[in-house]
Amino acid sequence: MTPPRERPATAGVVGWPIGHTLSPLIHQTWAAREGVDAAYLPVAVEPGYDAFACAMDGLAAAGFRGVNVTIPHKENALRYADAASDAARTIGAANMLTFAGKDGVAADNSDAAAIHAMLADAGVVSGRAFILGAGGAARAALWALQQPPLGFEIAIANRTRTRAEEIAPAAGAPVVDWADRARALEAASLVINTTSLDMAGMPPLDLPLDALPARAVVCDIVYKPLETPLLAAARTRGARVIDGLEMLMRQAAPGYLAWLGRSAEVDDDLRRRLEAALCEGGKA
Ligand code: ATR
Numbered sequence: 129m130t131p132p133r134e135r136p137a138t139a140g141v142v143g144w145p146i147g148h149t150l151s152p153l154i155h156q157t158w159a160a161r162e163g164v165d166a167a168y169l170p171v172a173v174e175p176g177y178d179a180f181a182c183a184m185d186g187l188a189a190a191g192f193r194g195v196n197v198t199i200p201h202k203e204n205a206l207r208y209a210d211a212a213s214d215a216a217r218t219i220g221a222a223n224m225l226t227f228a229g230k231d232g233v234a235a236d237n238s239d240a241a242a243i244h245a246m247l248a249d250a251g252v253v254s255g256r257a258f259i260l261g262a263g264g265a266a267r268a269a270l271w272a273l274q275q276p277p278l279g280f281e282i283a284i285a286n287r288t289r290t291r292a293e294e295i296a297p298a299a300g301a302p303v304v305d306w307a308d309r310a311r312a313l314e315a316a317s318l319v320i321n322t323t324s325l326d327m328a329g330m331p332p333l334d335l336p337l338d339a340l341p342a343r344a345v346v347c348d349i350v351y352k353p354l355e356t357p358l359l360a361a362a363r364t365r366g367a368r369v370i371d372g373l374e375m376l377m378r379q380a381a382p383g384y385l386a387w388l389g390r391s392a393e394v395d396d397d398l399r400r401r402l403e404a405a406l407c408e409g410g411k412a
Pocket of ligand 1 (some may be wrong): 222262264265286288291323324325331
């Protein structure tokens, strides 16, 4: 008798909408390199906690090892989990759930880990950081910038000032008026755009860089377009830039490790594949 076929290790990414996600390409690239029998599927789940919880119950029952979670479910993911990492709890959002861990469903925030790792690896560990935005990505950046070996003095600007005021005190960060954002660059050694501005279909960030010190590092979480107007202007000034694909690739690695038990290489080959997919048809 033929032995029963082993099921592929299955994981996925949950969001709404989810059609254009690049995450399956990242995970499938890693699995194919190692010849691992794995599947990574996009799963569309409509907004709302009940729909999310119902879908997670179903995916866990179907044998999924875990999921990445994206807009609009990152807060729902934290609420659904039985246990959460320090990062996810502090940030108040999770982009990763692992099913059937020893503590039940475990939540983590690998966006924060990705920001931390990309800066630490680039040797950008201290100085004055200026964060644009006050959403979940800004909270992830705030957390990351305070984890050793990183240690930054941080300032934050957000269009809706009150949102920045909610998250700034815990980091001892002054809030800068959105209208004064260009002036606040004067003392910055690191600038991180966590807003959705400059993204295809969104208004421009409109941040003149005249005041930015030439040796500053500029990061953008937007990866469509990959070279945002902010990064293009920063490059022109001779600043070092870190683009949105860097964070996208790095945030995926903890899931691959948790669900397949293998570490994944974030390298030029993966970057080239993602850049090709972005060019191909705006698949972001
Ligand atoms: P995420 O959790 O992915 O960070 P979010 O909570 O929707 O997403 O945050 C998006 C960020 O982009 C916010 O800082 C938002 O500013 P507001 O808090 O004022 O909404 C910012 N943003 C979005 N559209 C903007 C616009 N047209 N002008 C300025 N900032 C904008």
